Amino acid sequence: GAVVSQHPSWVICKSGTSVKIECRSLDFQATTMFWYRQFPKQSLMLMATSNEGSKATYEQGVEKDKFLINHASLTLSTLTVTSAHPEDSSFYICSARDRPSSYNSPLHFGNGTRLTVT
Amino acid sequence: DAKTTQPNSMESNEEEPVHLPCNHSTISGTDYIHWYRQLPSQGPEYVIHGLTSNVNNRMASLAIAEDRKSSTLILHRATLRDAAVYYCILIFGNEKLTFGTGTRLTIIP
Numbered sequence: 056g057a058v059v060s061q062h063p064s065w066v067i068c069k070s071g072t073s074v075k076i077e078c079r080s081l082d083f084q085a086t087t088m089f090w091y092r093q094f095p096k097q098s099l100m101l102m103a104t105s106n107e108g109s110k111a112t113y114e115q116g117v118e119k120d121k122f123l124i125n126h127a128s129l130t131l132s133t134l135t136v137t138s139a140h141p142e143d144s145s146f147y148i149c150s151a152r153d154r155p156s157s158y159n160s161p162l163h164f165g166n167g168t169r170l171t172v173t
Numbered sequence: 174d175a176k177t178t179q180p181n182s183m184e185s186n187e188e189e190p191v192h193l194p195c196n197h198s199t200i201s202g203t204d205y206i207h208w209y210r211q212l213p214s215q216g217p218e219y220v221i222h223g224l225t226s227n228v229n230n231r232m233a234s235l236a237i238a239e240d241r242k243s244s245t246l247i248l249h250r251a252t253l254r255d256a257a258v259y260y261c262i263l264i265f266g267n268e269k270l271t272f273g274t275g276t277r278l279t280i281i282p
Contacts, residue, residue, distance in 0.1 A: 061216070089269055098260075099217065099272040148216045150270075159205045159224075162270055164216035 057083050057153035061165030068139055068172055076134045076168045078149030084129035085151035089162070090122075093146040105132040105149075139172045146170075177261045182277045185251050193246040193276055195261030200241050203265050208235065208246050210257040211275075217260065220246065256280045 058081040068074050078088055086107045091099040103124055104112040111124035123135040132151075136143055150164040178196040185191040197206065207222040221228055221235045223244075228235040234247040248255055260275040 059216075091272075098274050099211075101269055101271060104269060146214075150216070159207075159222065159264065159266065161207065161219040161222060162209075162217075163219065164209075167214070167216045169214075 057081075057163045059149060059151055059163045059165040061149055061168055063168060064166060065169040066171070068170070070140055070172055071138055073135055073137045074139055074170060076136075076147055076149075076170075078132045078134070078151075078165055080130045080151050080153070080163075083151075083153040085132075085153070086129060088126060088132040088149055088151045090124065090132075090134050091148045091150070093148060093167075099148060102134075107132075136170065139170070141172045144170055144172045177263060177273055179259075179261055179273065179276045181274065182279065184279045184281055185248075186281050187253060188250055191248040191251045191255070191278065193248075193259050193261075193278065194243065195245070196243045197261070197263055198242045200263055201265070204263040205265070206235065206237060206241075206244050207262045207264055207270070208233070208259060209262065209270075209272075210255075210259045212254075212257045217272075220259070251278075251280050253280050253282060 060079045062077045088105040090102045092102050093099045101114050102117045105124045105126040107126045113119045126132040146167050146169050148167040150162045152160045205224050208220040209217040211217045221233050223235045236245045258275040258277050260272050
């Protein structure tokens with residue numbers, strides 16, 4: 056089946072530094088990818104929709120200059136957390152559809168990246 | 174977005190069937206009912222989806238009420254690996270998925 060790979064699976068960084076998270080669709084092309092954030096014991100919150108070859112669409116309240124999204128190819132989207140602070144510590148998850156033209160095709164999710172900012 | 178209501182938590186004994194309910198009284202005629210589950214420290218995993226008719230796959234069954242205002246995810250024989258948070262989500266077309274709080278399923282050995 057369709058696989059979405061996320062890297063790294065966990066990362067620890069110092070406050071003020073930037074961290075890049077990669078999301079790859081391994082056996083399909085994804086024109087659209089979605090980035091979620093999840094705090095402990097909470098549900099997933101959609102941060103942004105990543106569109107190949109164009110600007111990402113951010114959800115209300117998500118700072119686009121802090122969470123930079125680049126979707127440069129049909130199989131890769133990256134999320135960069137810039138000038139990270141401890142409150143950015145969270146579980147970041149990406150997802151994509153393997154058949155975007157198919158009505159209501161399911162989403163496939165990566166295994167997430169646990170970011171800890173010290 | 175049409176909303177769904179799920180119990181916060183449920184428990185079930187291992188090797189017994191589990192029925193996870195979901196209410197969606199404001200569902201529109203074109204909304205599909207999707208179920209995903211999230212195991213601890215992992216990304217969500219697609220389980221099943223349907224529109225009007227009941228659906229079966231290797232993971233589960235989805236029973237949809239005739240008026241479509243509720244649905245039930247059925248795990249026919251629960252194992253310890255089925256312990257997860259289960260999310261019932263309504264979606265139209267290829268729009269983004271919005272997650273609610275889901276049902277935390279605990280399996281008792």
